[in-house]
Amino acid sequence: MPTPKIVLFYAFAPLADPEAIRLWQRDLCEGLRLRGRILISKDGINGTLGGDLPAVKTWLRSFREYPAFKNADVKWSEGTGVDAHGRSLDFPRLSVKVREEIVSFGAPDELRVDERGVVGGGERLTPEQLHELMAERGDEVVLFDGRNALEAEIGRFRNAIVPDAETTRDFVRLLDSGRYDDLKDRPVVTYCTGGIRCEVLSSLMVSRGFGEVYQLDGGIVRYGETYGDDGLWEGSLYVFDGRGSVDFSDHAAVIGQCAGCGAATSRTANCPDASCRRQFVVCADCGAVPCDQHAPAGG
Numbered sequence: 001m002p003t004p005k006i007v008l009f010y011a012f013a014p015l016a017d018p019e020a021i022r023l024w025q026r027d028l029c030e031g032l033r034l035r036g037r038i039l040i041s042k043d044g045i046n047g048t049l050g051g052d053l054p055a056v057k058t059w060l061r062s063f064r065e066y067p068a069f070k071n072a073d074v075k076w077s078e079g080t081g082v083d084a085h086g087r088s089l090d091f092p093r094l095s096v097k098v099r100e101e102i103v104s105f106g107a108p109d110e111l112r113v114d115e116r117g118v119v120g121g122g123e124r125l126t127p128e129q130l131h132e133l134m135a136e137r138g139d140e141v142v143l144f145d146g147r148n149a150l151e152a153e154i155g156r157f158r159n160a161i162v163p164d165a166e167t168t169r170d171f172v173r174l175l176d177s178g179r180y181d182d183l184k185d186r187p188v189v190t191y192c193t194g195g196i197r198c199e200v201l202s203s204l205m206v207s208r209g210f211g212e213v214y215q216l217d218g219g220i221v222r223y224g225e226t227y228g229d230d231g232l233w234e235g236s237l238y239v240f241d242g243r244g245s246v247d248f249s250d251h252a253a254v255i256g257q258c259a260g261c262g263a264a265t266s267r268t269a270n271c272p273d274a275s276c277r278r279q280f281v282v283c284a285d286c287g288a289v290p291c292d293q294h295a296p297a298g299g
Helices: 018-031 053-065 127-140 149-154 170-176 196-207 219-227
Strands: 004-012 035-041 044-052 073-078 094-098 123-125 142-145 155-157 187-191 212-216 233-235 268-270 279-281
Touching: 004 053, 004 196, 018 035, 018 044, 018 053, 018 094, 044 053, 073 219, 123 127, 127 187, 127 212, 127 219, 142 155, 149 155, 149 279, 170 196, 187 196, 187 219, 196 212, 212 219, 219 233
Parallel strands: 035 094, 123 212, 142 187, 187 212
Antiparallel strands: 004 044, 004 073, 035 044, 155 233, 268 279
């Protein structure tokens, strides 16, 4: 039986010809029958791919041969399955695009990147170093969720601040509003799924006068690999593929609440109304309830 695998990856580095990178990655992935999403800009690459293990390994060898991607952050996880041709069941197709930003904060002119990555971002903390900081500084430390609020509904770090953000672009507005100015003199640890959003978010916070900013290196994924559900993390991790969410152990807490009936659930689903583009935390029984009968997301 084929072994299904998913890789989550990114690299910040100046790219002289993003279109050439796009064509290379498209042809490489199509040849290997990989599916997923890749975004490329002048500042780097960001993506997630799924397929049969030998195909993913072949892709990774070629990917790392390109000098700018040699030290890219790559994380592995189990896929749901592959079809008879080795194509991932977790992604409907392959999409490889060039964009102004590889993570859409709506602030491309603020991001500075060199051969070593993002310039002016927060100090990186391994999962172990995060625990050390928490032990040393206690309640002074602020865990700051760099994801959309919906993602945090089914899983987040204990006592974390979860901004009321529907999209990543909301973070610039929220920071500029002064809502979090009271945190500027405290140690702030940003975290997100795999680390890429916090590369940018932490740099935006530093440039706005936050004095002690960190980023969880490797994001929630690497923290979960290290501590599972026996540390500071609670719940399930939202993922942007057919799996919907993943758990780090067999005793993951269920902290999400169905927007329809209030039952505990880690399930998310698109609104069944074709004119609505929202997602909700919703149990299987309430999954077909129209959005106007749900509580507002985050409510």
